[in-house]
Amino acid sequence: MNTLLSEKQYDIAVIGAGIAGSYCADRLQAAGLQVCIIDKSRGTGGRASSKRLANGNTLAHAGASAHDNAGTASSCELGAPFFHLESQQLLASVDRWLAAGVIAPWPAADQQNQSAFTGTPTMSALTRHLIQHCDFFGSEKISIIERDGNAWRLLNDSYQCRIQAKRLIITAPAAQSAILLSGSAAPEAWLLDAHRASLACAPQWATVVSHSSNLVLSQAEIDTLQALPAVIEFKAGPIARIILDSQKPQRTSSQFQWVLQADQGWSQRVIDADNQWVSEQLMEVFTDWLNDQQDYRFESADFSCLPAHRWRLGRHHSSTASASLFDYRWSEALGLAIAADWLGEGSVYAAMQSADNLVKAILASE
Numbered sequence: 001m002n003t004l005l006s007e008k009q010y011d012i013a014v015i016g017a018g019i020a021g022s023y024c025a026d027r028l029q030a031a032g033l034q035v036c037i038i039d040k041s042r043g044t045g046g047r048a049s050s051k052r053l054a055n056g057n058t059l060a061h062a063g064a065s066a067h068d069n070a071g072t073a074s075s076c077e078l079g080a081p082f083f084h085l086e087s088q089q090l091l092a093s094v095d096r097w098l099a100a101g102v103i104a105p106w107p108a109a110d111q112q113n114q115s116a117f118t119g120t121p122t123m124s125a126l127t128r129h130l131i132q133h134c135d136f137f138g139s140e141k142i143s144i145i146e147r148d149g150n151a152w153r154l155l156n157d158s159y160q161c162r163i164q165a166k167r168l169i170i171t172a173p174a175a176q177s178a179i180l181l182s183g184s185a186a187p188e189a190w191l192l193d194a195h196r197a198s199l200a201c202a203p204q205w206a207t208v209v210s211h212s213s214n215l216v217l218s219q220a221e222i223d224t225l226q227a228l229p230a231v232i233e234f235k236a237g238p239i240a241r242i243i244l245d246s247q248k249p250q251r252t253s254s255q256f257q258w259v260l261q262a263d264q265g266w267s268q269r270v271i272d273a274d275n276q277w278v279s280e281q282l283m284e285v286f287t288d289w290l291n292d293q294q295d296y297r298f299e300s301a302d303f304s305c306l307p308a309h310r311w312r313l314g315r316h317h318s319s320t321a322s323a324s325l326f327d328y329r330w331s332e333a334l335g336l337a338i339a340a341d342w343l344g345e346g347s348v349y350a351a352m353q354s355a356d357n358l359v360k361a362i363l364a365s366e
């Protein structure tokens with residue numbers, strides 16, 4: 001039985017439609033190669049995706065439609081809320097995305113002379129834009145990669161071949177890349193790198209809080225809330241960072257909406273806890289913090305909070321053990337490559353830079 005998603009033999013298949021994978025797909029397609037991109041999630045963005053807040057209290061994936069850039073007033077970012085331009089290398093790409101209207105500066109999140117940008121109208125808009133000319137296959141988990149002559153075969157859990165391509169780029173988080181690499185023709189050193197990097201990736205809880213629709217805020221309260229910083233970082237848990245999500249450019253929510261990102265150490269300790277319980281813990285700290293900032297007294301009931309989202313694979317932290325001269329892996333002989341944040345500093349920008357350097361290396365070998 002033919003189980004292929006497409007009869008085409010692609011020049012390049014990319015596993016993972018997060019920032020790194022989408023960036024590679026866009027640049028390689030623009031260079032004239034036939035590219036497809038596959039993700040186990042329904043939509044794009046990976047750890048920089050957006051969630052639609054449906055019916056006021058449930059989460060849906062806002063990146064679900066690959067070619068629909070329609071914004072939504074009620075979505076939020078539970079992963080990367082923005083990224084910083086850490087060097088000038090990607091200036092040309094950033095200018096293109098600004099011109100396309102899929103990112104915008106968010107000066108409220110600038111840090112140490114680094115400009116901050118966020119996707120518009122949601123973070124997922126950037127990855128949706130990047131994959132628009134490629135064949136995208138969502139809800140498709142690849143479990144095995146096999147070298148067959150001069151091509152790669154991508155297989156699912158049932159050992160069915162789904163995609164065939166001359167070359168393959170893996171952009172999954174380190175732990176998931178290690179699973180794909182083990183038993184494949186990839187160099188052993190790559191597998192070791194992936195295992196090592198996966199140890200430097202901690203889980204993280206995140207949730208979103210908005211003021212309850214039956215809470216009528218006075219003008220003085222609105223002024224106070226608006227005057228609070230858009231991004232607040234804490235030294236000790238359980239909350240690591242509060243982001244005023246509704247203040248990002250082109251968000252049109254009429255409610256104040258904050259994303260609470262839990263501390264990674266705290267998250268690790270309670271990673272198997274009930275997500276409702278986690279939300280309640282974060283909400284309590286949030287309400288206390290808010291009441292410390294101003295003269296009014298808010299109660300927990302004045303806000304609604306979604307059951308927390310558990311990132312089992314959260315943010316990668318680069319360690320000296322995993323630091324390497326190259327932020328990508330490429331074997332021309334095998335037609336196999338890796339681009340990902342975990343080969344760099346574990347940020348959106350690191351994922352972009354890894355992808356950019358890999359694309360240059362692949363095109364130089366054409």
Ligand SMILES: Cc1cc2nc3c(=O)[nH]c(=O)nc-3n(C[C@H](O)[C@H](O)[C@H](O)COP(=O)(O)OP(=O)(O)OC[C@H]3O[C@@H](n4cnc5c(N)ncnc54)[C@H](O)[C@@H]3O)c2cc1C
Nearest residue numbers: 016018019020039040046047080142172341346347348351
């Ligand atoms: C809570 C949180 C807050 C963060 N805050 C920031 C921040 O403020 N600034 C910043 O720069 N960065 C931040 N980050 C980090 C940032 O999100 C990541 O560094 C970046 O998005 C990684 O991009 P990537 O493409 O390398 O990986 P990913 O986004 O993880 O993309 C990999 C994709 O591969 C897919 N995949 C994995 N395995 C398979 C498989 N077997 N088959 C098919 N598909 C597969 C996944 O579904 C995923 O979509 C944050 C991350 C988290 C979790």
